[in-house]
Amino acid sequence: xxxxxxxxxxxxxxxxxxxxxxxxxxxxxxxxxGRLTASLAAMGRAYEIVFVDDGSDDGTPSxxxxxxxxxxxxxxxxxxRNFGHQPAVxxxxxxxxxxVVVVIDGDLQDPPELIPSMVDQWRRGxxxxxxxxxxxxxxxxxxxxxxxxxxxxxxxxxxEIPLDSGDFCLMDRKxxxxxxxxxxxxxxxxxxxxxxxxxxxxxxxDRPAREAGSPKYTFRRLFALAVDGLISxxxxxxxxxxxxxxxxxxxxxxxSAWIFHDAFAYGKSPPGWASTAVIVLFMGSVQLLSLGxxxxxxxxxxxxxxxxxxxxxxxxxxxxxxSARRESDRP
Ligand code: UDP
Ligand code: MG
Numbered sequence: 480x481x482x483x484x485x486x487x488x489x490x491x492x493x494x495x496x497x498x499x500x501x502x503x504x505x506x507x508x509x510x511x512x513g514r515l516t517a518s519l520a521a522m523g524r525a526y527e528i529v530f531v532d533d534g535s536d537d538g539t540p541s542x543x544x545x546x547x548x549x550x551x552x553x554x555x556x557x558x559x560r561n562f563g564h565q566p567a568v569x570x571x572x573x574x575x576x577x578x579v580v581v582v583i584d585g586d587l588q589d590p591p592e593l594i595p596s597m598v599d600q601w602r603r604g605x606x607x608x609x610x611x612x613x614x615x616x617x618x619x620x621x622x623x624x625x626x627x628x629x630x631x632x633x634x635x636x637x638x639e640i641p642l643d644s645g646d647f648c649l650m651d652r653k654x655x656x657x658x659x660x661x662x663x664x665x666x667x668x669x670x671x672x673x674x675x676x677x678x679x680x681x682x683x684x685d686r687p688a689r690e691a692g693s694p695k696y697t698f699r700r701l702f703a704l705a706v707d708g709l710i711s712x713x714x715x716x717x718x719x720x721x722x723x724x725x726x727x728x729x730x731x732x733x734x735s736a737w738i739f740h741d742a743f744a745y746g747k748s749p750p751g752w753a754s755t756a757v758i759v760l761f762m763g764s765v766q767l768l769s770l771g772x773x774x775x776x777x778x779x780x781x782x783x784x785x786x787x788x789x790x791x792x793x794x795x796x797x798x799x800x801x802s803a804r805r806e807s808d809r810p
Contacts, residue, residue, distance in 0.1 A: 493578050495526040498571030501585040505538040518591040529554045531571045534561030547796045554797040558790050566790040569666045578652045589647035593684050597649040606677035609648040612686040628705045636712040640673045664789050667708045710775050720769035727765050
């Protein structure tokens, strides 16, 4: 990643947008809103908070509508059902209007207090500032899972995705526009963010545990996200199938040579059914694994080819800030 400090940019931000995907986050919403507002307002620039309600079935939708009603800086975007974290972030990116856009989780695991330092890096000329977790307060199986995932992804993917960086980041308008125009429907935002390039820099922070509520990513969903990330950014698993096939051919050849040798040299027949069973099982698993890998790619091709939208918006609530400003400006 290119992280040499580029030429400083002029100190002007017309507007900062913060995008917050929310799925049943009623418990942390008040505190989130307070801390986010404090952090954004302290910078003395215009800002907007885009809350994306990802088909929540608790009080989240009405809470964000209330906030949008009370606060001109808040936009409440409702998706028509639960589409998932990545689609919700994509919806926010499409609807954010700021020159600088911050993506932040709704469970306060991404501290809003980091935003001013991100903006400082942007002022230095960086176009993407992503947060890097120094420490994670999660259960150890989850930590191990993340650890393995990021390393595996980097080992096999064709682009370099920074280790331990999540979706918490700041992006320049240029980058957001490029992301919004990528034709892919299956969006693995942190991968695409690396793919587009630009001047990027990581900012370290300690990731706290969730404040309230339960993680929306179950182990199964995290595994699915990991597989999608791997498949979207690398063709190497396909090659793995080829290698496994070649290895199986090698083993089979060796074994046959050994059996023929024993038969002709000593007149021995090969021992027992156990070895046969092992070979059959081995071959069966290699074939199933290869089929599975191919199947994963076909699934993604299938999803892309259908061309269905990544998310669907039911409605968008916000106070008309521009017209309101114009009205109050009138003598
Ligand atoms: N989220 C979402 N849709 C989903 C699942 C999660 O919008 O289907 C939101 C969730 O409300 C939170 C963020 O995505 O703001 C990250 O979710 P979570 O905390 O469960 O993920 P983790 O921190 O475990 O990566
Ligand atoms: Mg979380």
